[in-house]
Amino acid sequence: MQIIAKDVSYRYDQIGSEESNWILHQVNVTIPSHSFVSVIGHTGSGKSTLAKLIKGLIRPAAGSIGIGEQKKSNCDDKADVNNEVGLVFQYPEHQLFEMTVLDDIAFGPKQLGWSMETISEKAEQVARALGLKRESLQQSPFHLSGGEKRKAALAGVMVMDPEVLILDEPAAGLDPVSRRSLMELIESWRKTAQKTVILITHHMEDALAYSDEIIVMDKGKVLYQLPPDQLFLEHEDELIKMGLDIPDQVKLLNKLNRRLAVPIKVESLKEEHILEKIAEYYKKNEVTYGS
Numbered sequence: 001m002q003i004i005a006k007d008v009s010y011r012y013d014q015i016g017s018e019e020s021n022w023i024l025h026q027v028n029v030t031i032p033s034h035s036f037v038s039v040i041g042h043t044g045s046g047k048s049t050l051a052k053l054i055k056g057l058i059r060p061a062a063g064s065i066g067i068g069e070q071k072k073s074n075c076d077d078k079a080d081v082n083n084e085v086g087l088v089f090q091y092p093e094h095q096l097f098e099m100t101v102l103d104d105i106a107f108g109p110k111q112l113g114w115s116m117e118t119i120s121e122k123a124e125q126v127a128r129a130l131g132l133k134r135e136s137l138q139q140s141p142f143h144l145s146g147g148e149k150r151k152a153a154l155a156g157v158m159v160m161d162p163e164v165l166i167l168d169e170p171a172a173g174l175d176p177v178s179r180r181s182l183m184e185l186i187e188s189w190r191k192t193a194q195k196t197v198i199l200i201t202h203h204m205e206d207a208l209a210y211s212d213e214i215i216v217m218d219k220g221k222v223l224y225q226l227p228p229d230q231l232f233l234e235h236e237d238e239l240i241k242m243g244l245d246i247p248d249q250v251k252l253l254n255k256l257n258r259r260l261a262v263p264i265k266v267e268s269l270k271e272e273h274i275l276e277k278i279a280e281y282y283k284k285n286e287v288t289y290g291s
């Protein structure tokens with residue numbers, strides 16, 4: 001499902017007209033159907049605010065947000081929560097509160113009037129897809145590990161089968177193995193079910209590994225929307241200046257290049273491609289390493 005934000009501005013404090021009140025300034029982004037798009041940016045740059053606008057929890061103060069073919073939220077409309085957009089907040093496990101994991105997953109569908117039979121069936125499917133044990137569904141969410149709690153919270157959103165899934169720092173605080181497993185599950189769900197994923201992250205390796213495009217936000221503005229290789233190879237200095245991290249392979253390549261008379265040029269940031277280019281370079285040149 002495609003999302004188009006057109007000249008979207010927003011401020012939480014509607015009183016006063018000072019420029020400093022604006023949290024988002026004329027944001028324009030297009031997120032194509034079935035794509036994986038990451039949103040990166042310094043803390044406070046407006047990433048979560050953009051997510052809330054797309055979900056319809058808040059409405060733009062100016063501009064419009066179009067979701068899919070018809071649905072369009074203008075600044076004049078009332079805020080209207082869009083059920084086709086699933087939003088998983090940062091640390092979603094803090095919102096687990098029911099007696100069992102199944103009850104927690106069932107909370108959203110119950111509000112929509114689904115039968116308990118359908119809810120149980122869908123909950124089991126989602127739990128299986130996320131690698132949650134069947135018996136976990138009957139347990140208290142507080143008996144689960146951190147990674148399992150995160151999956152249970154995610155299941156509560158995925159059970160509604162949203163067309164667009166927005167994940168606000170889904171892997172924050174998880175160990176590297178759980179992080180990778182969660183990201184792989186999300187990506188495989190997107191591919192198989194043909195969904196659109198928007199990932200808000202401070203983790204550049206995830207943004208690089210999974211995204212078709214990366215949106216860079218800075219002080220409420222969209223600075224870039226580019227494929228990851230192009231962003232990190234062509235705009236590395238700007239990202240560093242903004243206080244953002246860059247992927248390890250870019251750092252390493254640059255370190256190496258600083259020691260070489262003629263720098264190694266790469267077209268992609270895939271590890272194999274970089275290694276190939278380095279090997280090629282060393283074969284071709286009489287390289288003096290070190291300064």
Ligand SMILES: Nc1ncnc2c1ncn2[C@@H]1O[C@H](COP(=O)(O)OP(=O)(O)OP(=O)(O)O)[C@@H](O)[C@H]1O
Nearest residue numbers: 012013023041042043044045046047048049050217
């Ligand atoms: N409910 C609110 N009321 C008033 N101001 C808010 C509210 N929520 C966020 N803000 C302000 O809006 C700005 C953007 O916040 P937002 O949460 O969108 O940033 P973010 O990019 O998601 O940051 P982070 O990386 O820390 O999660 C910040 O200056 C923040 O203080």
Ligand SMILES: [Mg+2]
Nearest residue numbers: 047048049168
């Ligand atoms: Mg945020």
